[in-house]
Amino acid sequence: MNDTTSSAYDRAFLADFRSMSTVGATAGGGVDRQAGTVADGQTRSWFRGLVEGHGFEVHYDEIGNQFALLELVPGAPYIAIGSHLDSQPLAGRFDGAYGVLAGAHAGIRLGDRLSAEARGSNGGEAPSAPKFNIAVVNWFNEEGCRFKPSMMGSSVFTGKIPAEQALATTDPHGVSVREALRAIGTHGDFTLDIAAYLEIHIEQGRSLENDGLAIGLVESTWGANKYEFVVHGEQAHTGATLIADRADALLGASALVVAAREVADRFTDDEHMVITSCGEFTVFPNSPVVVASRVNLLVDVRSTDPDVLAAADAELHRRIGEIERSANVRVERGAEHTWASKAYDEAGMALAAASADALGLSHGIVRTLAGHDSTNLKDLVPTIMLFVPSVEGITHNERELTRDADMLAGLDLLTELTGRVVAGDFVAP
Amino acid sequence: MNDTTSSAYDRAFLADFRSMSTVGATAGGGVDRQAGTVADGQTRSWFRGLVEGHGFEVHYDEIGNQFALLELVPGAPYIAIGSHLDSQPLAGRFDGAYGVLAGAHAGIRLGDRLSAEARGSNGGEAPSAPKFNIAVVNWFNEEGCRFKPSMMGSSVFTGKIPAEQALATTDPHGVSVREALRAIGTHGDFTLDIAAYLEIHIEQGRSLENDGLAIGLVESTWGANKYEFVVHGEQAHTGATLIADRADALLGASALVVAAREVADRFTDDEHMVITSCGEFTVFPNSPVVVASRVNLLVDVRSTDPDVLAAADAELHRRIGEIERSANVRVERGAEHTWASKAYDEAGMALAAASADALGLSHGIVRTLAGHDSTNLKDLVPTIMLFVPSVEGITHNERELTRDADMLAGLDLLTELTGRVVAGDFVAP
Structure with missing residues (x-):
């Protein structure tokens, strides 16, 4: 990619982010897309439309997790990149949504790069043959406000909560998860084994901003x-x-x-x-x-x-x-x-640090106080969790903000890191 | 009245109380008749049907207070007896409702007695010529749960809150008092001057039960x-x-x-x-x-x-x-x-005590911690407030209970006291 292409990619990401932020938008500049509501369904449809336009195939599993599959190597195992598109009521537009869209755009950029390499149009560099396919995942109900507990979709995927129990959970009006998922047409029976998991998320704290860092490498959960x-x-x-x-x-x-x-x-x-x-x-x-x-x-x-x-x-x-x-x-x-307090994969942190260094992005080690879908996934497969800065740490609030430059830096890193993981630098195929 | 008649009156009161308690009844043996709701409207209709059957005329004023007028002396001023038929959610069936029904039955008993005297069928006693008419009043929204503040109807009647302000008050769903009153058809333009006010209510405390007293004479509000x-x-x-x-x-x-x-x-x-x-x-x-x-x-x-x-x-x-x-x-x-803490009329307390003594009912002086419509009325006209015992003081609870014998003793006293007040023993006509 040269600078012109990179800028076009950046403009596309920011345009998609703005477009996505109009779905379930609130008057105060945030979003309200509680899990399984009409607004959540609209966001899922919007996302499906976006990725299908770039050659992904979309499927839903038994708890409504949305999988956007990008096949690079027919029959190869999958690396998942994910986060969540649902939100708190009167939430900011970055929490979760940034990570899902960044995952999709990282996939799009990698797919384009590999196509260019195959055509020999990358200026003669050696092709870095991919060994994995990519699944971008929008985990169902990370927020847990309408249906408890939080991180429901990733909990079912990782076997921590039985699907039947989650599907039978009701909201305060007596509507079950099963009914809500069927009402928005995102209840399926897809299954997928994954080899590793990557997630990028806004920090929702001040440490990166205070330390002037572009990237946080998450060391452990509380x-x-x-x-x-x-x-x-x-x-x-x-x-x-x-x-x-x-x-x-x-x-x-x-x-x-x-x-x-x-x-x-x-x-x-x-x-x-x-x-x-x-x-x-x-x-x-x-x-x-x-x-x-x-x-x-x-x-x-x-x-x-x-x-x-x-x-x-x-x-x-x-x-x-x-x-x-x-x-x-x-x-x-x-x-x-x-x-329990638990550490992320050390080799993954080292790979992320090397990727950031290659891009000239400043980075530091952070802990996550909040739970994320990666909290569940790291107990199932090797997992890497990245943070980008949040202005003043304000979150679960319509005033939540991550600056464009910080979102783009995170996307650059996620693309670089995904390229290395897909090439087999993190887990063996 | 002889014993046979008295028992028939008692049976009629208890039957009416049971019938009234089915309106807005809850599964736990209480009622839910929040002000201006369908259940409140049904209770008001039930009450209107009851008193019209006994010769009362029913009118509504600008804030939906329900006046049941019993004319004993054409053109004479009115004595009001009142309380409220609205309730808290999941409330007991006695709070307020007992007082309104007791007021109606006191009027019915007095009307019958005066008719009997007029026909000379009272065994030759001198007729006690009434000098006042009787208005039994169901004050709107004493409880203040759906629309704030509490004691709204009596506050407007006594000039403490402008009617327009009360009518514009909205519930949590944005429905105004004006809309709610119109929806249940109890918004009118009736006005009435009253010369004195009587109210009987359950104590909602334990002092009468603890002291073994039948009647509380309310000395002051907190x-x-x-x-x-x-x-x-x-x-x-x-x-x-x-x-x-x-x-x-x-x-x-x-x-x-x-x-x-x-x-x-x-x-x-x-x-x-x-x-x-x-x-x-x-x-x-x-x-x-x-x-x-x-x-x-x-x-x-x-x-x-x-x-x-x-x-x-x-x-x-x-x-x-x-x-x-x-x-x-x-x-x-x-x-x-x-x-402010304020005393009730001393002469009224003495008249109530004398009435209770005449009936052989034990009585004591109490204070009311709760606000009642009489808290407002006593600032406008001479007012007498009576309490009957509440079992264990339990109230604003479906388990609220006042025993039949205590309700009937209170009704006997209210009838006796109203007879004396109507005869001019409390205020001059």
């Missing part, structure tokens, strides 16, 4: 324990029931939110960090003059260190016992999801 | 400050945003709920009581992996003593300032409603 709690009290009249007679579920749940933050503050030290969060908190019956009978809330505890995570988790549960007594409520522990 | 707060944070990804970068509206709002309870605990002493509550608490966007950008919550502070109320309120606001700093949020103070 460990995380995610809990669904139900705080049970007794419904009563706020204007008539004395404090001594109350069993206020809202008070108990509020105390739990405050306690979770105190645990994070207490267990974070110079060496290790603990982060606790509560993003969903629903009060019943939620009427102005009624003492709440019940609050459903999700709490998660994350840490870079497994021992610190265990200690923080134990402290949180001790505090819950205290809250049950002091607020006169019962705290029920429902479903939970945990994942 | 003072109350009710606030609508909006806690503003910044939407972010729970799985990617470091604690230092968060402005978590849910954490701030939870800390406010906990602080409100601590204020109640701290300011309650042997002499005075402070009660704080939060019954409505709504999180945006309320997604599992999103740091909340906003929480809307209602907090109220009540006390039997105005100075204690002022001190507790000041402490709550000092704590809010602390929370803004520690949780990195901004707490906006929206609409507020306050009412």
Whole structure:
């Protein structure tokens, strides 16, 4: 590729990114494409149209993961590059979507390059014969807002959740995943074995921006324990029931939110960090003059260190016992999801670093606090995870931003890295 | 009335109460008749059918208050007896509804007695010539769950809220009070001047049951400050945003709920009581992996003593300032409603006590922690407020219960008291 071609490729990527961002667009400059909704279906159709125009074949598996296959070597095994096109409500347009589109464009660029080499029009360089085919994957329901848990599609693909269980999961209106996937026509029976997995994603944090780096090489995920709690009290009249007679579920749940933050503050030290969060908190019956009978809330505890995570988790549960007594409520522990802190493939990080060096892109090692589809995939196949910078780390917010130059640098690296992986530099065919 | 007649009246009241309780009935033995809903409209129609069968005329005023007029003396001024037929979601069947039905039955009994006296069939007693007519009133939207604030109908009637403002109020789906009233056909232009007001209600507390009393004579309301707060944070990804970068509206709002309870605990002493509550608490966007950008919550502070109320309120606001700093949020103070602790008419309490003594009913003096329509009416006309016992004080709950014998004792007293008031023993015609 010479500069002119590269610029044409860059303009094509940015044009496609702008086009994609109009699907499910929100007034505030973001997108709302919750999994299995009409907007998610429209985004999937848009993506299908794009890649089919470039010679990919599109298939859906039993949990609605969307596979765009680019065959370079008939019969060869597949390397997958993926992320997700679904979003949070009122989300930014980069989270997940950037990685899927970058994967498609990396495939398009590589396919063009290999065709040019086959025609001998690459100025006489030796052809780098590909040993793998490419599958660009849009994993279903990474966000987990409409249907829980998050990373559902990659969890089913990697065998961590049975497909039947995921398909039977319902949203707050009682619609199942199976019904939602059928309604948008993206429920299939395709299966695929993959040999390795690559993902590029916006950092959703500030470290690359703070350090002035173009690329983050993800070293490990944090460990995380995610809990669904139900705080049970007794419904009563706020204007008539004395404090001594109350069993206020809202008070108990509020105390739990405050306690979770105190645990994070207490267990974070110079060496290790603990982060606790509560993003969903629903009060019943939620009427102005009624003492709440019940609050459903999700709490998660994350840490870079497994021992610190265990200690923080134990402290949180001790505090819950205290809250049950002091607020006169019962705290029920429902479903939970945990994942241990785990490292990405070291050889993959080295290959990514070498690819970045070859392109003159600055890079550094980062950890991902958030879960990604690669969190699941790395337990199945050798996996490489890359980050590009997020302005001010703002994410899950319509103001989320990754600059064009940073998106293009990431795409250049993903293309280079995919070329090397497809040539057999990461895993053997 | 002899015993046989009295029993027939009692049976009729209990049959009507059971019939009324089927309107908007819930599976758990309660009712759901939120103001202006179809179920509220059905209850109003049911009530209209009942009282028209007994010779009342029914009218609606500009805010949908339902007036059932029983003319005893053509052209005479009116005494109002009232409460409310609307309910909380999943509420008990006694709150408000008992008082409206008891008012209607007191009117029916008095009307029959006066007819009997006019025919000389009362065994030769001197006729007690009535000097007032009777208006039984079902005040619109006492509960304030669908449309805020509570006690809306009586607030408009007493001039505390402009009718236009109340009519323009919308529910969470954007439906206005005006639209809701028109949809159920109970928006009118009737007006009425009243000379005095009587209300009977379930206690919604335990004091009568604990003291073994049949009747509570309400001495005063508690003072109350009710606030609508909006806690503003910044939407972010729970799985990617470091604690230092968060402005978590849910954490701030939870800390406010906990602080409100601590204020109640701290300011309650042997002499005075402070009660704080939060019954409505709504999180945006309320997604599992999103740091909340906003929480809307209602907090109220009540006390039997105005100075204690002022001190507790000041402490709550000092704590809010602390929370803004520690949780990195901004707490906006929206609409507020306050009412001072205020006494009911002393002569009215004495007349009610004498009436109870005449019937051999045990009674004691109570305060009402909850607001009632009489809280508004007592600022307009001389007002008498009566309570009957609530089992275990359970209320705003499907398990709310007032026993038949207690309902009937209250109805006997309301009938006796209304007879005396209509005869001119409370206010001059």
